[in-house]
Amino acid sequence: KAGVTQTPRYLIKTRGQQVTLSCSPISGHRSVSWYQQTPGQGLQFLFEYFSETQRNKGNFPGRFSGRQFSNSRSEMNVSTLELGDSALYLCASSLAIGRPGANVLTFGAGSRLTVL
């Protein structure tokens, strides 16, 4: 079965622009989480969505937002890009059944954003 698909894989933007990243979860997975990976901060949690509702959010400014659609696909948006937003953005999906930790997150290959 198809894995988690993220698009685009690579993109270059300039400061002040905005960007939208897309994530298609594994079929049947209802939860989508987003993580930012940078050399300086490592892997940091952005937010998690389930049934089109944001259930959890990490410590990122309001410039970072996301949403989930009825088919579980998710998008994240970063507005007014800054140089420090350059990172690998990883999306993960899970079945989200039962207790936390009972569901393994399956990650996509990521979208690598470079801000110039």
Place this chain on the structure above:
Amino acid sequence: AQKVTQAQTEISVVEKEDVTLDCVYETRDTTYYLFWYKQPPSGELVFLIRRNSFDEQNEISGRYSWNFQKSTSSFNFTITASQVVDSAVYFCALEADRGSTLGRLYFGRGTQLTVWP
């Protein structure tokens, strides 16, 4: 607060050597889950193992084994007879069992493992 520490930033070994990657965690929750993920150069995080806090049994899967010790808050990962294909960044992660942490993994900084032929 949840925290995962991987003190080893980089490890280099020669093929067929055994290597252990260390992971120490901090949490006040009594129920939690520990994970190991592998990140090859392609970028995708690949799930390796999950352990819950009530299961301290060690696990072996082929050349991989994991040692979970609650007394020392450690969840170490050993690769036996390493191979070049094992070269990757390995992440240890923690998820607490509470509603506010749904879908949220706390990752260590990762250990870059390089296996030389």
